[in-house]
Amino acid sequence: MPRHKGIAFKLACLILLSCCVIFGLTFWYNYGVSRRLIAKNIEKNAAELMIATTNQLDRVLAAVEKVPQNLAFFLESAPCDGGQMMDILKALVENNPEIYGAAIAFEPYSYNRNTLAFAPYYFKSSDGVVFRYLSSDYFHSDWYQIPHELQRPIWSEPYYDEGGGDIIMATYSVPFYREALGKRRIMGIVTADISLDWLQKIVGGIQIAETGYAFLLSKNGTFVTHPRRDLIMNETIFSLAEARSDPALREVGRSMIDEQSGYTPFFCTMTNKACWMGYSPLASSGWSLAVLFPQNELMADIVSLNRTVWTLVLAGFLLLLFVIAGIARSITRPLRSLTSAARDIAGGNLDAPLPEKRSGDEVGHLADSFAYMQQALKQYIQDLTETTAAKEKIESELRIAHEIQMGILPKVFPPFPDHSEFEICAALEPAKEVGGDLYDFFFLDERHLCFTVGDVSGKGVPASLFMAITQTLVKTKATQGLAPHVVLERVNRDLSLDNPSLMFVTLFLGILDIETGEVTYSNGGHNPPYVLRSDGSVKQLPGTNGMALGVMEDFVFRSKSVRLGPGEMLFLYTDGVTEAMDVNETLYSEARLEKKLKEVEEMPIDQMVRTIMASVHAFAGKAPQADDITILVLRFKGLGQKGADGEA
């Protein structure tokens, strides 16, 4: 069945096909059974008909047989008196209407020693019962010779009467004996001739349905009766078989003359139609009666019934076709409109009209779901539009915040082009639009440069606000000329004072004496910066035991100092550098940073910053940036200030 055909077509095809198969099988079974039943019935009827007919024929033949048998018995038992014998023979012909003629034929010289042949014969003619002697050559006639040779009574083959008429005769011959000198010797043959026209009438009168008929075969297979008169006494069933080149017919004939009973399919010569043939022998003469049943006539009822059934089935199929088509249409019509509506919706028309729900079946539910889906889609798209608008607004605000935050940080490098004593360079890359890292540097007076790096806990807008506060506070406090640890204490106090969200910031603050290279610093819980000495060593600055700002209001910070020689550097960073992770969640680590620092210490500081930043990004690879990254590098040059070393 083509896959692209509609449901209506598939439904109709499958249902009709199934119906056809079911009906076909049922019909075939029913037909077979009915046929068998009828055939069985016919066979039974055939058997009954044949038994009745053969009995009827045998009764007559048996009655005829009695007559010569009794005469033979009389001849054997009573001494032979010529006159008495003639009287009995004559009476026998006169008194038995079936018997046409009777003879007593003696063996050569048995009647008396002088007479070769003695055979008195009485027979019926138009002049009444007539007598004559049979001519003396009777010894080799079948009616005499066969019972004589076989020593038993026998029916002759049917023959035409001597008058040359159309009457078929048969003779029953009984040998009779006499005891002489202790030996039983055959004396002659007693015969009774009968006409077979009564037999022809009985068999010829059998008619079954329109064209069924019966026929009788002699022991030689000769047709004794048959509706086709030209076959009678001319043809045997075997010559017919030869003429028709029908070996099966010959076999049937052999079975028949073998005095068997049977029932077999047969081809009627009369009607040229298929028949069934039942056959059965006559007990008396061994002749075989066959009855032919025309198959199609006896099956006529079932054939007409079949025709009616087929007509009804055809009508039923047509009706079924219409019903299926109706059902299929009622299903597919809403489906088709749903399909086009779905296409409309998919094309963006969320207000596409849906078919009206007309029933509570599956299609109705589908239409309901469609309507619900349409509503839900509409709602969702509306929500999405609103959310998107809000998000865009926030994003734009964040962009502005980013710009503001970046604006707080010094961004111009080199920031102090007229100071050759030191170089400073920094970079900050927030993980989100706005970050919580900070750095700053500014001159406190002509000799002292304050620089700071910090990292607010958390990220995003709150962190950035906290960062801005911290940056502002640091700048405010530092410019008051305070020592680094005092700056941190004050900033810490201010931050801690009003910190409901419990945010904190790690902060490193250092002050460089640009003349001596002396750096005073205080570290509030921040990653200790590295000091890169001119001997190539990279070491962390010793800590000041400070803690993150904004946690303890009255924490006491301390300062330490370190002296930088010319060319020596401080490297400040936030944990965004060392805690950057690659895709396998391996940390960038301080060790990797220290190694990298050794590689880059000869570079100009802006390039150094870029290289370290690039190294971190390269390490992280495709892993998203988790934290803000801040780097600040300060290189002390001390140019032309060598004498100041001693003052510090």
Add this chain to the structure above:
Amino acid sequence: MPFLLLAALLWALPAWAGKPAPLKKAAFIPQWVPQAQFAGYYMALEKGFYQAHGIDLTIISGGPANPPADCLTSGQAQFATLWLCTGLEMRDRGIPVVNIAQMVQRSALMLVAKKSSGIRTIQDLQGKKVGVWGPIFQLQPRALFKKLGLDVQFTRQSYSVNLFLRDGVDAASAMWYNEYHTIINAGLNPDELVPFFFHEYGLNFPEDGIYVLEPTLQEDPALCCAFMKASIKGWLYAFDHVEETLDLVMKNLKEAHIPATRVHQKWMLERMRDLMRPASGAWSETGLLLRADYLRVAEMMQKEGFIDAVPEFTSFHKDCTPDAAP
């Protein structure tokens, strides 16, 4: 050779000269009823072959009531078919019959037995009852059993095969073209039968031949020759036109009120063709009596006491040679 041609031409002259010679009246009697055994003669009459040869022929139906030998002697018929032995016997009895054509070359007489009676070979007939016909038909069986040293009980059988079919005899005499087929058409299959053909036992007695009385031949040899040629022509026509011939045979039998079966007549016609085929295979030699066949039959008959002396071959059989023509 030119003489022969001239003679043939002269003989054939009246036929096409358009000067119709008056037809000579003649009568012919076959041994038996008008069955296919004699189809050639009836066909020749039907197709006008006799007329074309200048004969106004009447065919008298033969049969037990009408023995051809009697008709021949009485002059009722000028031509008759007889078995070779019958001809010899008649001549021995002083009736001057002359064989002018030996139509059947091979003996169709046979014995047939049922395998169911345990008979497989001719030797199995020892002590059995064998059905035979009249004396002439007993010649071959007697000779055969004598030759083989078998002691067989002969029973006279009628012209029906019923005695054999009912097991009244163990073996029966049969003509291949007639009774044998009748037995088969009474339901016995060929493979259930054992046939013994006398011609296969060195006892080939040619059967049907055409006979005339010596005076008839002397008086009008041309008539005899014409009859023979027309008859042979009739036979060859019959063999070539089987269905047409069978139509005629069936019609004749029906008119004679003789029960008849077409397939049986067909069998008979086909067997006649087998039996009449000359030993050389050339149909042009139809009608020849071979001296060896003649001597075999005659000497056997003399030995069996059927005849006193063996007539001179040339006096018994006269070929229709061209110099006998007018």
